[in-house]
Amino acid sequence: MLSRASRPATPPQLHWLPPVACWSERLRALGEADEAAWAELVALANAGLEAVETLSLDRKLTRLFGKAPPPQLSTRSVRLALLASSTVDHLKPAIRVGALRHGLWLDIHTPPYGQISAALLDKNSELHRYKPDCVLFALDARHVLSGIDASGTREYAAAALDGVLEDIKRNWRLVQDAFGCRVIQQTLMPVFPALAGNNEHRLPASAAWLTEEINQRLRAMADAEQVDLVALDTRVTQDGLAAWHDPALWFRAKQEVHPMAAPVYGELIGRLLAARQGRSAKCLVLDLDNTLWGGVIGDDGLDGIVLGQGSARGEAYVAFQRYVRDLSRRGVILAVCSKNDEANALEPFDKHPDMVLKRADIACFVANWSDKPSNLREIAARLNIGIDALVFADDNPFERDIVRRELPMVAVPELPEDPALYTNCIADAGYFEAAAITAEDFERAGQYRANAEREGLRASATDLEGHLRSLDMELRWARFDQLGLQRIVQLINKTNQFNLTTRRYSEAEAVAVMKNPRALSLQLRLIDRFGDNGVIGIVIGEFAPGNSDMVIDTWLMSCRVLGRQVEQATLNLVAAEAARLGARRLVGQFRPTPKNGMVREHYPNLGFQKLDETEEGITRWALDLGGFKPANVIMNIVQAESVAA
Amino acid sequence: MDKSVILDTLTDVFRKVLDDPAITLTPETTAEDVENWDSLNHVFIVVEVEQRFGIKFQAAEMEELKNVGELVDLIERRLAKS
Numbered sequence: 001m002l003s004r005a006s007r008p009a010t011p012p013q014l015h016w017l018p019p020v021a022c023w024s025e026r027l028r029a030l031g032e033a034d035e036a037a038w039a040e041l042v043a044l045a046n047a048g049l050e051a052v053e054t055l056s057l058d059r060k061l062t063r064l065f066g067k068a069p070p071p072q073l074s075t076r077s078v079r080l081a082l083l084a085s086s087t088v089d090h091l092k093p094a095i096r097v098g099a100l101r102h103g104l105w106l107d108i109h110t111p112p113y114g115q116i117s118a119a120l121l122d123k124n125s126e127l128h129r130y131k132p133d134c135v136l137f138a139l140d141a142r143h144v145l146s147g148i149d150a151s152g153t154r155e156y157a158a159a160a161l162d163g164v165l166e167d168i169k170r171n172w173r174l175v176q177d178a179f180g181c182r183v184i185q186q187t188l189m190p191v192f193p194a195l196a197g198n199n200e201h202r203l204p205a206s207a208a209w210l211t212e213e214i215n216q217r218l219r220a221m222a223d224a225e226q227v228d229l230v231a232l233d234t235r236v237t238q239d240g241l242a243a244w245h246d247p248a249l250w251f252r253a254k255q256e257v258h259p260m261a262a263p264v265y266g267e268l269i270g271r272l273l274a275a276r277q278g279r280s281a282k283c284l285v286l287d288l289d290n291t292l293w294g295g296v297i298g299d300d301g302l303d304g305i306v307l308g309q310g311s312a313r314g315e316a317y318v319a320f321q322r323y324v325r326d327l328s329r330r331g332v333i334l335a336v337c338s339k340n341d342e343a344n345a346l347e348p349f350d351k352h353p354d355m356v357l358k359r360a361d362i363a364c365f366v367a368n369w370s371d372k373p374s375n376l377r378e379i380a381a382r383l384n385i386g387i388d389a390l391v392f393a394d395d396n397p398f399e400r401d402i403v404r405r406e407l408p409m410v411a412v413p414e415l416p417e418d419p420a421l422y423t424n425c426i427a428d429a430g431y432f433e434a435a436a437i438t439a440e441d442f443e444r445a446g447q448y449r450a451n452a453e454r455e456g457l458r459a460s461a462t463d464l465e466g467h468l469r470s471l472d473m474e475l476r477w478a479r480f481d482q483l484g485l486q487r488i489v490q491l492i493n494k495t496n497q498f499n500l501t502t503r504r505y506s507e508a509e510a511v512a513v514m515k516n517p518r519a520l521s522l523q524l525r526l527i528d529r530f531g532d533n534g535v536i537g538i539v540i541g542e543f544a545p546g547n548s549d550m551v552i553d554t555w556l557m558s559c560r561v562l563g564r565q566v567e568q569a570t571l572n573l574v575a576a577e578a579a580r581l582g583a584r585r586l587v588g589q590f591r592p593t594p595k596n597g598m599v600r601e602h603y604p605n606l607g608f609q610k611l612d613e614t615e616e617g618i619t620r621w622a623l624d625l626g627g628f629k630p631a632n633v634i635m636n637i638v639q640a641e642s643v644a645a
Numbered sequence: 646m647d648k649s650v651i652l653d654t655l656t657d658v659f660r661k662v663l664d665d666p667a668i669t670l671t672p673e674t675t676a677e678d679v680e681n682w683d684s685l686n687h688v689f690i691v692v693e694v695e696q697r698f699g700i701k702f703q704a705a706e707m708e709e710l711k712n713v714g715e716l717v718d719l720i721e722r723r724l725a726k727s
Binding site: 006007008011051052055056089248249251252253 | 726
């Protein structure tokens, strides 16, 4: 019998992604490098691919889009420099596919083997000429901890640790100074075998123990230096080292991440890059029967559904509800989409003693007998978020299939049969990958609830002015400041619908605007009777060279506050600021995208005159500040010290 | 497992990894004979072979192989240990 050690391990799987019918045929059919081909490639990437399929997909991707991204790509392309101390060529296809899965076009540059320092320090190196948008440090554990004496004292170990971390930090800063771009650091893979055992930490200079300490200290260091981590250590510990690493392969080829693990490795990087562009999903839509509880509420009744009550299956559903509730507490919006009479569907939320999720946790509750794709469209519309920001969880493969076919932009996890495994499926899928978590994320659930109340009020109000007055709105504004920066950059990078130009700013670029005394920068926060809507508007403007035109480069707003005169109030503020800076005219631009059709008439609605229009539909508009009269708006406008909470 | 079955399975692996349904392998085939059998694809051929046959290659074994025939022999030896 073959001993365990001589059989290959089961590689980690993209288990939340479904198989796709006729995958190979669909891939082979692609020929032209157009938008439709890109969409098809993205669809094919969203299947449960293994290593060889990933390779094939990358081959086609490179053949069609190797030199340039598709036209009209709504995401920002990424030039990634991959700085590794071991062989990583076998991982590049999977990284490109990981990015593709999330709609990103990625180009990768790797310096010659073993030349990270040289590439960073030499201003004439290929790396410097490449000008990356993002640098990923993929250091392998054996190189990082080479030459450590396992018998060293605590002091020796502490010095070694500090030395390693100083080197890592120095490299981060070199990158940040040279390229001003985001740095991603991969944590160390726990490859070292134990020397002491269960209490390895009592051997301070053990490489296995030092790996763990380095990984722990990297978390704090990454926060201090504004670096993002790819938590390879966590992933490998969860899957088991054997699934990610083969010592024999390391000695043969210096490959630390096993080729079979490449698809999941690439996915971890892809989702992090996507999260930084605001592309993570925003809302989890839940089916009810057999998804949040066992059984069918309409048939089994409150007493018959399986939820809690000490049964294994019941406890599994409770645990799933807890995870979902915790997701909502950190900013993920929840919705329900169920084929049920509404009264039946609501009953467990109100009356079942083991129900963890309450009615108030659900920002949009849809229970009817219509088809799910229509309901999902309705949910996205009511919540004012893009339909591609939805994740739909349903135990029924038939319903999942319909949604996947009708709405390919909605993520539909391949939930396993056993509800005990639902949570891991959703967690591993990383749909809601969060690069940063702000106070506003914690407040989001409450805001959506309050918004639902506001909408309810508006529906019953016959007099718009009276309704607006009753909201007691206060618009607080400030110029860009350090405290508000994180939220400002987050909004700039994730707002797609009410966004006139969709210009994306890195944190460094936002800081430059903040420090420029001749730039116009506004952050706006709206508070009303129901609560705090948070930061809902950003405007950035700069003087056109040679004249006194203030050109509005960015004007974006949250869809949540439409129809409340916030646009007019914002214009009042923009005009005042521009005049204060000495401008004579405001010039605004509208750049059409697939998502911002709602603001096509934004400037003419505010009284701007059209200047010109290009072939692609880009329009420019002007407002003479001399003759401008601020609009009367039904809200208090207040300049704040700082707009951050 | 019969040598011819091993060769058939290997052919299938090569066709999948190199994306070429026309590949044919004989015991005398070497890397020069097969288009696109480069170092990157070689890596994936090796791990795919491991998965398909449920075996693992040792550190030095792959370096000494001269042609497909020797790979078939190696796989046969590995399987015989089970």
